[in-house]
Amino acid sequence: MQAVDGVDIELQSGEIHALVGENGAGKSTLAAIAYGAVKADEGSVVAGGVVGLVHQHFKLIERLRVWENVLLNREPRRGWVIDVAAARERVNRLAATYGLAVDPDAVVETLPVGIKQRVELLRELDREPTVLLLDEPTAALAPSEIASFFTTIGALAARGTAILVVTHKLAEVIAYSQRVTVMRAGRVVARHVTSETSADAIAREMVGGEVPALAARGSTATAPLLEVRGLSARSATSTLEDATFEVRAGEIVGIAGIEGNGQTALADALAGVVPFTGELRFEGDALRPDDSPASRLRRGIRVIPQDRRHEALVLGWNVRDNVVLGRQRTLARSQYAEAAREVIERFDVRPPDPEATVGALSGGNQQKIVVGRTLAAHAKLVVAYQPTRGIDIGAAVLVQSRLIEARNAGVGVLLISFELDEIFACADRVLVIANGRFAGSFDRATIDRGRIGALMAGNV
Amino acid sequence: MSALLRGRAFRDVAVVIVVVFGFGSIAMLLAHVSPLDGFGALFDGAFGTRSELAETLVQTTSLLFPALGVAIAARAGLFNIGADGQLILGGFAAGWIGAQFPLPGYLAIPMVLLAGTFAGGAWGAIAGFLRARFGANEVIATLMLNYVAVLLATYLVNGPLQQGGAGASETAGLPKAAQLPDLIADSRLTWAFVIALVVAFVLRWVLQRTVFGYELRAAGDAPEAAKRAGIDLGRTAFVAMTLSGALAGLGGATIVSGVLHRFNTGLSPGYGFIAIAVALVGNLDPLWIVVASFAFGVLQSGGVAMQAEALVPRDVVTLVTGLAIIALAGRRVVASLRST
Amino acid sequence: MSRRRVAALALALVWFAAVPAGCARQRAAGGAVRIGMVTDTGGLGDRSFNDSAYAGLMRAQRELHVDTVALQSRSAADYQVNLTVLANKEYDEIFAIGFLMARDVAEVSERYPTRHFSIIDAVVDEPNVTSVTFKEEQGSFLAGALAAMTTKTKTIAFLGGIDIPLLRKFEAGYAAGARQVDPSVKVISKYIGSFDDVASGKELAGVQFDQGADIIYVAAGKGGLGAIDQVKSRPNAYLIGVDADQDGIVPGKILTSMVKRVDVGVFRVCQQAAAHKPRPVHLTLGLKEGGVGLTDFRYTRSVVTPPKIAALAKLRAAIIAGKIVVPSTREELASFKPVPL
Structure with missing residues (x-):
């Protein structure tokens, strides 16, 4: 398959250059070619110095410590042994220089996603790259983290590093990049100096037409569906304590919070994957x-898991x-x-081939399959955990619209997301979660962005 | 895990051919034999005459059952390296019951085969239960149960259930009614071969076309996703291991009923272990495994002829088999490293 | 395909093309008599039956200029396979080493009436099979006589594997030999019930020593290793080995071994085959034929003194001359009376 075709991009030292495009437009492939991980059939990459790449899917060795990952193959040695003290010192210095605080001795698998990304970034920074490629770097970061992340990147650029950010978040493109290249279907369709264009214009170029609008919210008669009282649960790296809330049929309840604050335990408890204490009632019956x-599925409780590649899909199987x-x-x-045809059509899965191997599809199309099959299953309650994670505008709007349509049709939706924009766009009510506890509740009419941001950060 | 064990069938076959002929040639040269003579004798011994071809198919059959067993466990993400023990216990149950309870022919053969299937299944179920209930590693459990199976069968056959005598660790002979009929006259090839082929096709159908097969493959290919899709991983592991053991046990029963006509503690030259290689080369796909079993059957039966005719030590066959396994395993490891 | 792969493939092709030319067949030119042998699962290197048979085969290759091959059996399922392959490949004489193969030899010899087979240590009633058996009772007689001459406690023991007719020949000959020398010597007999139970072998040998025996004649296969373990810790106690020369296993503690010369049996059949002569239906080897006998006491000369050796030689001559008829069953043993010499 040809993922990219005759693409020219020129990065200048000291700039943040954004590369945007729809799912499968070839952004990630291009970044991989530039890094040297994938061979180009034609053409060449010329870089004056070391090229670094931070992947969307982290390439860390989970069982090893932070410093071991950061300095892999470049460990400071004393004769035949690794100088651990020097390694720790080097990682600490690196972290301080770029404002990326990490514990050098933490084992990577115990860390939340945001911190893992810092480790990934530090690993590349240690090589002192002249060109740094970032593939969807903010997909897992909280709003406040995003700002500081770009501060770090900006400082890096100021020292002369050329930075290419592959992203779908146009607000970040406008706010932080100097130039932007738009790709569609493996080709470059537009190049701009960022200050001379707008998010809407870029979005239209990405989609190749008008950006689809979010589905309209119908008025629904809500009825009690899920009642939660004093719910506590614990999954591998996540703890939820004493949560009390309800989800009514025909409404979307948004759970706003920064990653790693108990959302996983909540989703897993509802999925029946981990045990819980407290009271859960669904349609009046105790769970x-x-x-x-399986019994949760039979009742009509369906969870869209956070990690579609491992928790939702069999990558080696077909659509x-x-x-x-x-x-x-x-x-x-x-x-x-x-059933396959229905999902492919309703969710515009590309390629529209039921025999295509799912592992070979782009993240957005994979997610469309997960969401599509969940909504097609006559669910009464849908728990959508980061349903648009790492996917582009077109796919995200589609997924969000389908969730809203399900709500309009009387389904109860619990939307757990780390992206506030998504929650504000979709939710009827917003609950804030911080440190494993529920910290506040807002109706759609009374949403207070500033207050929610403060609660998310743990400030009461 | 099963994704790790599966590769591209075609390329694997190519690797195996290169290893077998390449290293086989080197080993023959070290034994001062021309590879042309050596492999010539091997293929002549495997196909040369009708009775030699029949013997090759006997070996194919004996490998096919345990290989299918290994494959179905592997498709569920489980590594059953206890097929040899399951095969031996299946053979024991078949031999003991067949000699102990003479029945008319139309009942005797099914009873003998079922006895082997149940005994092997029960043995596999132990490891499956330990895995499902306590999360015990099935590799270690099945490995250890091999020893227990051999010792248990030896004890029973020499002790409380002794029928034989004459010093060999074996049961009394099966009555004619309990012996599988010959497929080719004056050979040891029986209807067991046909049963094995049918089982392979049925297994493939079960894996590809039934809900059970679907859930089993999901549990093997993506356990976390399978669990969240309502598939009970513990139950799947238990059933898969039971089925795996049952297939190996059925294999043991066919050796007893078709080849030896009695149970002997030495009935397996390690079929259950070679079966692991067969299953891997067959890409865990029942139909490819039929092909792989035949290829290994050729090596097994041709290897003896090669020794008798070209004076190449038969260990060359063992050597190249081992190297083929290492090569395949190496390919899988490299592939898995690349994919992460 | 990368360049490196093409290179590797080319190399492989050259290899296959070039190799056969430079390499000759090992076998002598056509026409030589071909003799094959199938080991039991003990295999070559067992320092016993199979190795002994192989020694006979090698001697035949050297002295009779025949082609030979030995196929090893990894499992009981291999016996028929190996025998069948040799029959298919037109071997002139096919040896099956050990009574475990009796049934397989019977079946294969029926399927290949034009081939000739020999089986060691068992009787197979087929026209194209030579059954090679040994007069174990004769060798055992000498072992019993030596034990009776040597015991200080006037008690000696026999430890057998499984209670079958073959083993009773050992037992009867041994007890008769002891009675011939000294009717007052007590003989205790025990069977382990298996040929590979080392633990029970050790335990039962201990019991026999505790009952006062100071010499045990052990005919128990691998179980004998247990008895060897036991005798190491007993001062003034000895074992008598069986089948192969086991004297060197614990030098000084194995009084002697009653060896069965399988190599002699194999070689004698090979002589007939090499000369294209018919083979006997039954070949029974005793003291006279050199098929059984005691070892040379090389580690136990301090105990086995020249007068004892002379007495043994006299007994041996009497058996060969037919003056002593050694019993081979318990019934015959019951009526055996010492023969005045």
């Missing part, structure tokens, strides 16, 4: 802590078999093809 995931996953007991074999 038991030892219920299997059709993945669409069936979770409904394999209710659909007859003869219905598989129809």
Whole structure:
């Protein structure tokens, strides 16, 4: 498959250059070619010095410590042994220089995503790159972290490093980049000096037309669906304590919070993957802590997991078999093809081929499959955990619209997201979560951005 | 894990061919034999006459059952290296029951085969239960259960359930009614071969076309996603290991009923271990495994002829088999490192 | 395909093309008599039956200029495979080493009536099979006589593997030999119930020593290793080994070994085959034929004194001359009376 075709991009030392485009437009492939991880069939990459790359999907060795990852293959040695003290010192110095605080001795697998990304970034910075490629660097960061991240990047650029940011977040492109290149279908379709263009204009160039609007919110008659009282739960790296809230049929409840504040434990408890204490009532019936995931599915509780690659999809399988996953007991074999066609059409999965291997699809198209099959399964309650993570505007708007349509049709939606814009766009009510506890509740009419941001940061 | 064990069938076959002929040639040269003579004798011994071809198919059959067992466990993400023990216990149950309870033919053969299937299944189920209930590593459990199986069968056959005598660790002979009928006259090839082929096709159908097969593959390919899709991983592990053991046990029963006509503690020259290689070369796909079993059957039966005819030590076959496994495993490891 | 891969492929092709030319076949030119042998699962290197048979085969290759091959069996399932392959490949004489193969030899010899087979240590009633057996009772007689001459406690023991007719020949000959020398010597007999139970072998040998025996004749396969373990810790106690020369395993503690010369049996059949002569249906080897006998006491000369050796030689001559008829069953043993010489 040809992912990129005849692309020319020129980075200048000292600039932050944004590369934007739809899912599968070839951004990540281009970055990989520039880094040297993928061979170009034609053309060449010329760089004056070391090229660094920070991946969207981190390439860290989970079992190793931070300093071991940062200095991998470049460990300071004393004869045959690694000089651990010097290594720790070097990582600390690096962290201080760029304002990326980490604990050098922490084991990577215990760290939240945001910190892992810092480790990934530090690893590249240690090589003192003259060109730094960042693939969706802010996908996992909280609003306040995003600002400080770009402060760091800006400082780096000021020292003469050329920086290419591959992203779909146009607000960040406008706010932080000096130039922008727009790609579509493997080709460059526009180049701008950022100050001479606008987010809307870039969005239109990416999509190749008008950006689709979010689905309209209908008025719905809500009814009690999920009641949660004093819920506490714990999953691998996440703890939730004493949560009390309700989700009504026909409404979207948004859970706003920074990653790593108990959202995973909440989603897992509802999915039936981890046990809980407290009281959960669904349609008036108590849910038991030892219920299997299958019994939750039978009741109509469906969770869109955060990590689609591991928790939702079988990457080696085709689209059709993945669409069936979770409904394999209710659909007859003869219905598989129809179920796949339905999701492919409603969610505009590209390529529209039920036999395509899911692992080869772009993240956005993978997510469309997960969301599509979840909504097609006659769910009563949909728990959507980061449903638009790492996917571009077109796909995100599509996913959000489908969630809103489900709400309009009487489905209860619990939307857990780290992106405030998404929550404000979709939710009827907003709950703020911080440090594993619920910190505040807002109706759509009374949303106070500043107050919510403060609560998310743990300031009461 | 099963994704790790599966590769591209075609390329794997190419690797195996290169290893077998390349290293086989080197080993033959070290034994001062021309590779042309050596491999000539091997293929002549495997296909040369009708009875030699029949013997090759006997070996194919004996490998096919445990290889299918290994494959179904691997498709569920489990590594069953206890197929040899399951095969031996299956053979024991078949031999003991077949000799102990004479029944008319139309009942005797099914009873003998079922006895082996159940015994092997029960043995696999132990590891499956330990995995499902306590999360015990099935590799260690099945490995250890191999020893227990051999010792248990030896004890039973020499002790409380002794039927034989004459010093060999074996049961009494099976009555004619309990012996699988010959497929080719004057050979040891029986209807077991046909049963094995049917089982392979059924297994493929089960894996590809049934909800059970779907859930089993999901559990193996993406356990976390499978769990969240309502698939009970513990139950799947238990059923897969039971089925895996049952297939190996059925294999043992066919060796007893078709080849030896009695159980002997030495009935397996390590079929359950070679089966791991067969399953890997067959890409864990039942139909490819039929092909792989035949290829290994050729090596097994041709290897003896090669020794008798070209004076190449038969260990050359063991050597190249081992090297082929290492090469395949190496490819998988490299592939998995590249993909992460 | 990368350049490196093309290079590797080319190299491989050259290899296959060039190699066969430079390499000759090992076998002598056509026409030589071909003799094959199938080991039991003990295999070559067992320092016993299989190795002994192989020694006979090698001697035949050297002295009779025949082609030979030995196929090893990894499992009981291999016996028929190996025998069948040799039959298919037109071997002139096919040896099956050990009674475990009796049934397989019977079946294969029926399927290949034009081939000839020999089986060691078992009787197979087929026209194209030579059954090579040994008069173990004769060698055991000498072992029993030596034990009776040597014991200080007037108690000696026999430890067998499984209670089957073959083993009773050892037991009867041994007890008769002891009675011939000194009717007052007590003989205790025990069977382990298996040929590979080392733990029970050790335990039962201990029991026999505790009962006052100071010499044990051990015919128990691998179980004998347990008895060897036991005798190491007993002063003034000895074992008598069996089948192969086991004297060197614990030098000084193995009084002697009653060896079965499988190599002699194999070589004698090979002589017939090499000369294209018919083979006997039954070849029974005793003291006279050199098929059984005691070792040379090389580690135990201090105990086995020249007068004892002379007495043994006299007994041996009497058996060969037919003056002593050694019992081979318990019934015959019951009626055995010392023969005045």
